[in-house]
Amino acid sequence: MRKLSSLLLATLLACVAGHAAAQGVLRIGLVEDPDTLDPTLNRLATGRQPMTALCDKLFDVKADDLSLVPQLATGYEVAKDGKSVTIRLRPGVKFQDGETFDANALAYNVKRHMTLPGSLRRTELSMVDHVDVVDPSSVRFVLNAPQANLLLYSLAERAGMMVAPDAAQKLGDRFGSQPVCAGEYRFVERVPQGRIVVEKFAGYWDAAHTAGDPDRIEYLPIGDSTVRLSSLRSGQIQIAERLTPTDLPQLANDPRVKVVSAPDLGYHYIRYNSGNGPRAAIFHDVRVRHAVDLAIDRRVLVKALFNDQYQPGNQFVGPTSRYYDPAHxxxxxxxxxxRQLLQQAGVAHLTFTLLVPPERERQEAAQMVQAMLAEAGITMKIETQDDAVMLQNARRGNFDAIFNFWSGRPHPDGNVYAQYSCNGPTNDSKFCDPAIDKLMVAAREATTDDERQRLYREVNGMLAQAYPSSVLWHRRTFTGVSAKLTGFVPHPDSTIRVKGLHLQP
Structure with a gap:
């Protein structure tokens, strides 16, 4: 069935490729079907791809040094006590339904992020007490703790994406299927497991600098990496996201394609259910989690599967980060x-199920981990689920362990707080250590890089003893790009920026 689906997709792409190129259509191959296109509720990394075209943020970050770049904002001022931030807004910005973006619209968005049921942005904005509308073009974020640095970097992520208030209120829980934002492209249609289509928004605030960008973009979920690569090489798509190192030799001598890369901010990890519902019994004991971790050879994984292009890892930042804890x-x-730890825990034979999405990297890694654990007398069953389904089961506690991927954030808090704080929105295992929470809050409030480094290293050290998950590697982001496409800049957060891309006929 999977082979048939891949063949049908390839045939469809071939039929429309010539027409697409003639009309200035950019086609991007995604590794999976995104979840909701609501910035408040979105969780999957693939969802950020179309949302980046649809929804401008208050700030973005530079690809080279991760410094802040104004987008819907024009600047900011931090109070001397660090407990308020005044942000100036860009004038003349319209949402894609014609509504004006102003201070009241921003205040609405922040309230929505903080109060909408199921919001994944609430934790990212937990330092915000309230927002004051100073005048139509400026707002003041009043903070309950001096966390201005963290706030600004949160506003350069999904928490900074602005949606049209009128449309959000009118559509309610259907907003994610018909998003209205203030980006360069407006939403046209979505065919589940088929495509997401966006087209240039004539009223875009920065239209003067984007005149040469593609008129239309189609995001296609192509889970089969063989089909994705062949589609790129034949010109049926012009960008293929998240290539693996084993894909690279196939593209090395192909003049129709170029591969660009950047070091990734994220990590791949196995999360153990240590406290979420009845299935947490297997991994409630830290010795059992530690036993599984010890049976995995990260260096062999990276060498065998990724040709040493990735870095073995065990923390929420990579070994080259200033926040990495060298003591662990x-x-x-x-x-x-x-084996000894399992004996001490009174576990005669450990058996558990690992949920894994169909993505090739994690499938192959799961099979290798399965063989490694078997040598330690541990039976790990592999159950394949679509990423969105897997994460839904994880939230409900319907899992023993999941093989997850975190795309990474410029500020280290974005790599740890939501995942491991007691009430973190992506803490699916319900792991909870108040001492770690206290350190993470202190790190949020740190006013110097040295203090922030010391605190995050302490957090790293405590997590390295608690084993709520097993971080396995930090990758490089490899993106396949057609030679006919210019202007592409790879970013460490693996998100494709479409502004400035030019597609030759």
Whole structure:
């Protein structure tokens, strides 16, 4: 069935490729079907791809040094005590339904992020007490703690994406299927498991600098990497996201394609259910989690599967980050110690199920981990689920362990707080250590880089002893790009910026 679906998709792409190129249509191959296109509720990294075209943010970050760049905002001022931030807004901005973007619209968006049921942005804006409308073009964020640096970087992510208030109120829980924002492109249609289509918005605030950008973009979920690569090489798509190192040799001598890369801010990890519902019994004991971790050889994984293009990892930042805790380096595999820990925990034979999405990288890694654990007397079953389904089951506690991927954030808080704080919105295992929470809050309020480094290293060290998850590697982001496409800049957050892309006929 999967082969048939791939064949049908390839045939469809071939039929429309010539027409698409003639009409200035950019086609982007995604590794999976995105979840909701509501910035408040979106969770999957693939969802950020179309949302980046649809929804401008208050700020963005530079690809090279991750410094802030104004987008819908023009600047900001931080109070001396660090407990308020005044942001100046860009004049003349319209949402795609014609509504004006102003201070009241921003205040509405912040309230929506903080109060909408199921919001994944609430934790990112937890430092905000309220927003004051100073005048139509400026607002003041009043903070309940001096966390101005964290706030600004949160506003350069999904929390800074602005949606049209009228449309959001009218559509309610259907907004994610018909998003209205203030980006360069407006939403046209979505065919589930088929495509997401956006087209140039004539009233875009920066239209003068985007005249040469594609008129239309089609985002296509192509989970089969073979089909995705062949579609890129034949010109049926012009961008293929998240290539793996094993894809690279196929493209090395193809003049029709170029591969660009950037170091990634995120990490791949196995999360253990240690406290979410009845299925948490398997991994409630830290010795059991530690035993599984010890049976995995991260270096062998990275060498065998990724040709050493990725970095073995064990923390929420990579070994090259200033926040990495050198006191707890990537551990060596120790099967004997793994067996001993299980004995101490009174587990005669450990058996559990790992939920894995159909993505090739994690599928192959899961099979290798399965073999490694078997050598330690651990039986790991693999159950494949679509990413959105897997994360839904994780939220409900309907899992033993999941093989997850976090796309990474410029501020280290974005890599740890939501995942491991007691009430974090993506803390699916319900892992909770008040001492770690206290350190993370202190790190949020740190006013110097040195203080922030010391605190995050302490957090890293405590997580390295608690094993709420097993971080396995930090990757590079490899993106396949047609030679006919110019202006593409890879970003460490793996999100494709479409502004400035030019497609030759």
């Amino acid at each position: 380096p990537v551990p060596a595999r120790d099967v004997a110690a793994s």
